[in-house]
Amino acid sequence: MSDYRLPTSVRPTHYELAVRTDLAALRYEAEVIISLEVLEDTPTIVFHMHPSLSVTHLALNAGSTQELALSALHTDADKERATVKLAEPLKKGAAKLAVRYEAELNGNMMGYYRSNSDPDENGKRLVYALTQFEPTAARRALPCWDEPLFKATFGVTLIARKHEVVLANMDAEGCKPFSPAAVKFEDIFADGYVAGSTLAPTFSSASNPDGWVATRFTPTPLMSTYLLAWACGEFTHIEALHKSAITGKTIPLRVYATNNIDQAKMALDATASALRVYEELFRIAYPLPKLDTLVAHDFDMGAMENWGLITGRTAAYLVNERSSLASLKRCGTIQCHEVAHMWFGNIVTMRWWDNLWLNEAFATLMGSLVLPERIWPEWKMAGEFLEAHWDRALSLDAKRSSHPIQVECPDSNKIATIFDAISYSKGASVLRMLMSVVGEEKFFQGVATYLNKHLYGNAEMQDLWDGISSSVGKDVGDMMNAWTMRVGFPVVRVEELGNSKLKLSQARFLSTGDAKPEENKTTWWVPLEVKTVDKDGAQVDHSAVLSDREMEYNVASDTFKLNAEAVGVYRVAYTPERLGKLGSQAASFSPADRLGLIKNR
Numbered sequence: 001m002s003d004y005r006l007p008t009s010v011r012p013t014h015y016e017l018a019v020r021t022d023l024a025a026l027r028y029e030a031e032v033i034i035s036l037e038v039l040e041d042t043p044t045i046v047f048h049m050h051p052s053l054s055v056t057h058l059a060l061n062a063g064s065t066q067e068l069a070l071s072a073l074h075t076d077a078d079k080e081r082a083t084v085k086l087a088e089p090l091k092k093g094a095a096k097l098a099v100r101y102e103a104e105l106n107g108n109m110m111g112y113y114r115s116n117s118d119p120d121e122n123g124k125r126l127v128y129a130l131t132q133f134e135p136t137a138a139r140r141a142l143p144c145w146d147e148p149l150f151k152a153t154f155g156v157t158l159i160a161r162k163h164e165v166v167l168a169n170m171d172a173e174g175c176k177p178f179s180p181a182a183v184k185f186e187d188i189f190a191d192g193y194v195a196g197s198t199l200a201p202t203f204s205s206a207s208n209p210d211g212w213v214a215t216r217f218t219p220t221p222l223m224s225t226y227l228l229a230w231a232c233g234e235f236t237h238i239e240a241l242h243k244s245a246i247t248g249k250t251i252p253l254r255v256y257a258t259n260n261i262d263q264a265k266m267a268l269d270a271t272a273s274a275l276r277v278y279e280e281l282f283r284i285a286y287p288l289p290k291l292d293t294l295v296a297h298d299f300d301m302g303a304m305e306n307w308g309l310i311t312g313r314t315a316a317y318l319v320n321e322r323s324s325l326a327s328l329k330r331c332g333t334i335q336c337h338e339v340a341h342m343w344f345g346n347i348v349t350m351r352w353w354d355n356l357w358l359n360e361a362f363a364t365l366m367g368s369l370v371l372p373e374r375i376w377p378e379w380k381m382a383g384e385f386l387e388a389h390w391d392r393a394l395s396l397d398a399k400r401s402s403h404p405i406q407v408e409c410p411d412s413n414k415i416a417t418i419f420d421a422i423s424y425s426k427g428a429s430v431l432r433m434l435m436s437v438v439g440e441e442k443f444f445q446g447v448a449t450y451l452n453k454h455l456y457g458n459a460e461m462q463d464l465w466d467g468i469s470s471s472v473g474k475d476v477g478d479m480m481n482a483w484t485m486r487v488g489f490p491v492v493r494v495e496e497l498g499n500s501k502l503k504l505s506q507a508r509f510l511s512t513g514d515a516k517p518e519e520n521k522t523t524w525w526v527p528l529e530v531k532t533v534d535k536d537g538a539q540v541d542h543s544a545v546l547s548d549r550e551m552e553y554n555v556a557s558d559t560f561k562l563n564a565e566a567v568g569v570y571r572v573a574y575t576p577e578r579l580g581k582l583g584s585q586a587a588s589f590s591p592a593d594r595l596g597l598i599k600n601r
């Protein structure tokens with residue numbers, strides 16, 4: 001394990017977290033009891049914790065309870081880690097660590113942070129608070145093992161003023177008035193301990209005539225820390241119901257916002273449609289008891305796929321009858337992207353951040369192409385996908401400075417700088433290529449196999465290829481590895497030898513046209529997708545593949561082009577005569593073919 005990763009001698013199995021949010025004071029206080037599995041004797045417990053959390057109490061239970069002096073806690077601000085140094089080594093087996101801490105609701109859109117509503121008629125803005133943890137900000141809101149491989153269950157209790165709405169990944173199990181209790185911190189491990197009780201003595205209920213309410217949410221399934229989420233504020237909502245065709249159960253779908261909830265109908269409809277389609281495609285029921293979406297004003301990205309509690313920007317999610325078609329498409333595609341993650345990413349999660357591209361590329365393919373084609377066919381998203389992802393990927397990846405989709409990423413704090421449009425747009429394009437070549441049915445059958453095999457666990461790229469290989473009956477990894485592990489893409493040169501015979505060859509494509517021998521060592525698996533047009537119409541040869549440097553191919557008609565529907569992530573170089581013919585035959589080809597030809601120039 002590199003220095004960037006937490007030790008694996010201790011791992012969390014369950015977090016019991018209680019957070020009391022004081023929106024008026026812009027602060028929160030929290031306690032967390034972390035159930036641990038100690039895999040080998042250790043004198044230290046190392047976990048992630050951001051220096052902005054002020055720890056007030058610390059206790060350990062391993063057979064007996066000991067409240068630890070705060071001097072036992074050593075923090076490393078650079079690594080955002082804390083180490084509990086124990087006088088006696090912690091023995092292999094089960095243990096519990098309890099931490100009580102306080103922090104400010106920060107304004108930097110990471111961790112547990114504050115946002116403001118639109119002003120009301122008196123110009124007053126309401127303060128509310130929500131979380132954003134991906135990739136490495138869960139540690140800004142709770143001490144935790146903040147790596148995707150450390151999956152655990154989470155029981156969350158949120159304590160807030162009575163008029164405020166609290167949201168978390170799961171549905172509320174129950175709520176009751178919350179008042180000061182005379183509980184000592186060392187009693188935190190006692191049977192029957194009520195979560196949040198140590199938080200009570202520090203505030204006076206008299207200053208809150210409204211009263212406080214504690215809401216406990218049902219425990220989550222096993223999940224990664226970056227997908228945990230909660231929120232607190234004066235939200236209103238709209239609701240629809242989803243009846244699962246798989247389980248027959250009905251669950252509520254809601255969109256929450258502080259303002260303009262009437263503009264959230266599109267997002268709600270998209271959620272309902274997406275859940276229905278994904279259950280068909282993945283053959284796994286949406287696993288949580290509800291799916292909320294919280295629309296937020298201050299938000300660092302388009303949206304975030306917290307499990308059961310998607311969060312997203314007002315600008316992306318709120319639309320009305322005056323909104324442009326582009327805004328409707330944005331809302332629909334973003335929500336389809338986020339809902340895809342409820343399965344791909346959340347049920348099955350990457351082992352490490354080097355596979356983040358796969359998570360995002362898959363959700364992009366689903367959200368920007370596969371789902372809209374089924375839900376809003378009138379949007380004709382295939383052309384937009386080609387422009388936004390396929391052509392963009394080819395343009396960026398044609399530069400000498402490009403990089404492979406999958407790159408090493410040992411330091412999780414550098415993820416954002418490592419993965420870029422090449423990773424996501426090329427990633428989505430090569431997944432589309434694979435899906436088109438093997439056929440959507442086999443592709444999704446393979447994805448379902450992959451998801452089922454790794455339910456509530458972690459996986460990596462090869463596991464997805466294995467799933468799809470099993471449905472296709474071919475080694476998909478062999479086909480895909482050059483596309484994901486190597487920089488660049490090929491240009492396929494078409495020479496016409498006469499008598500319907502073509503000589504096809506591949507070489508690395510650089511926009512400067514000067515690939516040196518050492519830059520031209522990769523041989524890609526290139527689906528040729530030769531489209532021919534004759535009096536009976538158009539046919540595509542899906543079986544022709546260029547997997548060597550060159551090959552000969554007999555073409556069935558003089559009206560032909562390669563890379564039908566721009567399925568493959570490559571350029572084609574025709575002879576000038578052929579380009580002239582293609583120009584005059586353009587009407588015989590589809591819009592995607594014509595776009596591919598134009599972009600090819």
Ligand SMILES: [Zn+2]
Binds near residue numbers: 305337338359
């Ligand atoms: Zn995503």
